[in-house]
Amino acid sequence: MARLPYVKGEYKVMCDICGRVMYASQTVFNWKHERVCKQCWEPRNPQEMPFRIPVEKRNVPNPRPWKLKEEPSLTDWNKL
Ligand SMILES: [Zn+2]
Numbered sequence: 624m625a626r627l628p629y630v631k632g633e634y635k636v637m638c639d640i641c642g643r644v645m646y647a648s649q650t651v652f653n654w655k656h657e658r659v660c661k662q663c664w665e666p667r668n669p670q671e672m673p674f675r676i677p678v679e680k681r682n683v684p685n686p687r688p689w690k691l692k693e694e695p696s697l698t699d700w701n702k703l
Contacts, residue, residue, distance in 0.1 A: 638663055 627635055633646045640663035650658045654667040 627644065627646065630646065633648060635644055636647045636650055636658055637644050638650060638660040639657035640659050643660060645660060647658075650660055651664055653659050653664055
């Protein structure tokens with residue numbers, strides 16, 4: 624343990640990453656709730672927090688049934 628002078632209201636802690644001993648006010652908690660020094664702190668990778676892609680609401684522009692109820696006769700097609 625490193626020798627740190629007494630400071631009122633402070634207490635010694637150890638960095639969970641590098642193991643250096645320092646005052647508690649010089650450390651922070653990271654996203655894994657580890658007490659780390661400011662040199663060892665790094666933000667969480669954004670790829671670990673995937674977001675949901677919203678479902679695209681795309682409708683068929685002109686929906687029609689697969690089969691017509693009545694088959695058009697050849698004469699009907701010629702009228703068009
Ligand atoms: Zn550290």
